[in-house]
Amino acid sequence: MKMTPQLLKAAEKMKAGDISRDGFFGRDERDLAAILDEQHAACLRLGVSYERIAREMRRIGHAGAGGFGAPVEVDGKWSVIVDENRGKIPCPWPHPGVYQKTVYTVENLRTGRSARYSELTIHMIFTHGFFQGEGAPFYNSPATLVDVLEIAPDTED
Amino acid sequence: MIEVFISMGVIGGIGAILAVVLELADRYIANYGECAVDINDGTRTLTVEGGGSLLGSLVAEGIFIPSACGGRGSCGYCKVKIAEGGGPVLPTETSWLTPQEQKNNMRLSCQVKIREDLKIHIPPELFLIKEYRGRVTRITTLTHDIKEVRIKLLEPEAIEFQTGQYMQLTVPEYGDVEESVYRAYSLSSPSFEKDEVEFIIRLVPEGICTTWVHQFLKESDEVTVNGPHGEFFLRDSDKPVIMIAGGSGLAPFKGMLRDLARQHSTRKVTFFFGAVSQRDLYHRELMAELEKELPNFKFVPALSKPAEEDRWQGETGLITDVVGRLGEDIAGSQAYLCGSPGMIDACIAVLTKNGMPQAEIFYDKFS
Ligand SMILES: Cc1cc2nc3c(=O)[nH]c(=O)nc-3n(C[C@H](O)[C@H](O)[C@H](O)COP(=O)(O)OP(=O)(O)OC[C@H]3O[C@@H](n4cnc5c(N)ncnc54)[C@H](O)[C@@H]3O)c2cc1C
Ligand code: FES
Ligand SMILES: [Zn+2]
Numbered sequence: 001m002k003m004t005p006q007l008l009k010a011a012e013k014m015k016a017g018d019i020s021r022d023g024f025f026g027r028d029e030r031d032l033a034a035i036l037d038e039q040h041a042a043c044l045r046l047g048v049s050y051e052r053i054a055r056e057m058r059r060i061g062h063a064g065a066g067g068f069g070a071p072v073e074v075d076g077k078w079s080v081i082v083d084e085n086r087g088k089i090p091c092p093w094p095h096p097g098v099y100q101k102t103v104y105t106v107e108n109l110r111t112g113r114s115a116r117y118s119e120l121t122i123h124m125i126f127t128h129g130f131f132q133g134e135g136a137p138f139y140n141s142p143a144t145l146v147d148v149l150e151i152a153p154d155t156e157d
Numbered sequence: 158m159i160e161v162f163i164s165m166g167v168i169g170g171i172g173a174i175l176a177v178v179l180e181l182a183d184r185y186i187a188n189y190g191e192c193a194v195d196i197n198d199g200t201r202t203l204t205v206e207g208g209g210s211l212l213g214s215l216v217a218e219g220i221f222i223p224s225a226c227g228g229r230g231s232c233g234y235c236k237v238k239i240a241e242g243g244g245p246v247l248p249t250e251t252s253w254l255t256p257q258e259q260k261n262n263m264r265l266s267c268q269v270k271i272r273e274d275l276k277i278h279i280p281p282e283l284f285l286i287k288e289y290r291g292r293v294t295r296i297t298t299l300t301h302d303i304k305e306v307r308i309k310l311l312e313p314e315a316i317e318f319q320t321g322q323y324m325q326l327t328v329p330e331y332g333d334v335e336e337s338v339y340r341a342y343s344l345s346s347p348s349f350e351k352d353e354v355e356f357i358i359r360l361v362p363e364g365i366c367t368t369w370v371h372q373f374l375k376e377s378d379e380v381t382v383n384g385p386h387g388e389f390f391l392r393d394s395d396k397p398v399i400m401i402a403g404g405s406g407l408a409p410f411k412g413m414l415r416d417l418a419r420q421h422s423t424r425k426v427t428f429f430f431g432a433v434s435q436r437d438l439y440h441r442e443l444m445a446e447l448e449k450e451l452p453n454f455k456f457v458p459a460l461s462k463p464a465e466e467d468r469w470q471g472e473t474g475l476i477t478d479v480v481g482r483l484g485e486d487i488a489g490s491q492a493y494l495c496g497s498p499g500m501i502d503a504c505i506a507v508l509t510k511n512g513m514p515q516a517e518i519f520y521d522k523f524s
Contacts, residue, residue, distance in 0.1 A: 017334040020363070021334065068476065069437075070462040071462070086497060087361075
């Protein structure tokens with residue numbers, strides 16, 4: 001993938017201190033297109049589309065919302081804490097859209113492994129296939145999310 | 158095939174370069190001279206340097222148009238009506254404007270560049286919003302993640318507002334944050350305190366403003382706030398009041414209760430405050446004092462998951478369950494809600510189920 005004008009604009013907004021205190025790249029020094037290519041390839045290897053990963057993040061995260069900050073057990077498999085904050089944050093891509101500053105912490109009760117992500121993370125994965133750079137706040141690799149959220153490979157139909 | 162991709166890449170690259178060149182040319186070469194912005198049919202006329210955004214120019218002149226995204230075209234809050242000038246609606250605006258709004262010449266003021274004289278219309282109450290310079294007089298740690306910040310106003314020295322409204326705090330450049338941004342915070346001080354304002358600020362994970370407040374802001378620092386904003390205030394009525402809050406949502410109620418105490422009010426007020434465990438509770442002494450001063454006031458803290466060491470004797474359960482237990486007794490009351498949108502939605506569902514009309518339920522819709 002090439003750095004299109006859209007990606008150049010998004011990458012500019014992703015720098016630390018623009019819309020996010022720590023930015024979206026973490027320690028990853030590659031350009032946005034290269035990160036996207038690598039993360040799309042990782043999803044293909046795992047046999048799970050990024051849209052499905054995002055849908056599971058949303059389903060399990062939202063199921064914990066009724067706890068108002070206290071842990072909620074979801075499907076007997078996960079303990080979910082939802083920290084819902086007032087205010088909204090825009091997506092770095094140049095399109096309309098603001099996302100509640102909600103942070104989800106999902107712990108897999110069987111393995112003890114966990115993932116922490118925000119409402120914006122879910123949107124970026126679902127719409128742009130972007131999991132952020134390693135070391136960024138709310139970064140989780142596709143493999144971590146598939147593992148913690150126990151997502152089975154997509155079935156061909 | 159590869160050639161097609163290469164030529165697409167080249168065209169994309171040229172497009173990107175052209176866009177940047179045009180943007181730079183517009184910013185540094187184009188000279189639009191001075192332009193006049195007529196507001197509300199001559200109520201105010203500004204003379205501004207052409208080329209800047211309408212939102213930026215209005216804010217620079219002390220007219221604070223609502224914005225949640227800092228002028229990035231991604232919140233849709235900065236709508237103003239442009240009666241003359243402003244050029245065609247841009248693609249970055251269309252998804253925020255209904256066909257009716259477009260017909261009525263509504264525009265996103267952050268996207269409109271001032272290149273000619275403009276005539277615009279804004280709600281008159283926006284003229285009352287001012288920017289204040291102040292000095293931090295006290296920072297109090299209320300819980301593991303909540304601080305209370307008190308600010309003495311320096312210029313202007315006094316503010317008029319309705320208790321319960323909110324202000325916007327300017328975050329200066331710090332660390333990687335190279336452009337100042339602002340965030341909304343409810344006033345926790347009552348309107349009779351005109352020379353000082355107070356806020357209750359909860360740390361948000363990796364947040365720009367709350368990191369600055371919790372880790373960098375010190376007593377005696379100078380800060381800038383603008384306001385007042387919002388329509389959250391106690392309505393004049395004899396109806397019993399139910400207040401419901403969680404986290405930093407206690408802020409506006411602190412001000413309202415102090416206002417009622419000063420008026421020696423006998424209005425019936427029950428304040429339900431939801432928290433996870435005892436470490437999230439604060440201002441209990443203040444609430445106990447207010448219970449003594451206000452004969453018909455009751456503070457009801459409720460913990461959803463008290464820790465064993467809390468030895469909690471009070472109400473237990475989600476705040477919605479605790480309010481739900483009141484049943485239809487609440488039907489003739491008014492409710493005031495402040496907290497996360499999820500908590501507000503869940504409380505509205507419980508209140509309306511128990512017979513409270515929507516029109517008697519108040520909260521900051523903006524949050
Ligand atoms: C009307 C109103 C009144 C309010 N009153 C109060 C009040 O009285 N007290 C109070 O404490 N708050 C209040 N707020 C909330 C306040 O305005 C701020 O939104 C809040 O304090 C967070 O600001 P921040 O700059 O610290 O966070 P921001 O930096 O704006 O946002 C941080 C959040 O954005 C997301 N995010 C950031 N970076 C990334 C990334 N790389 N990847 C994915 N997600 C990311 C995460 O969810 C993160 O937690 C109010 C809001 C409104 C609208
Ligand atoms: S300020 Fe957010 S869209 Fe204009
Ligand atoms: Zn997006």
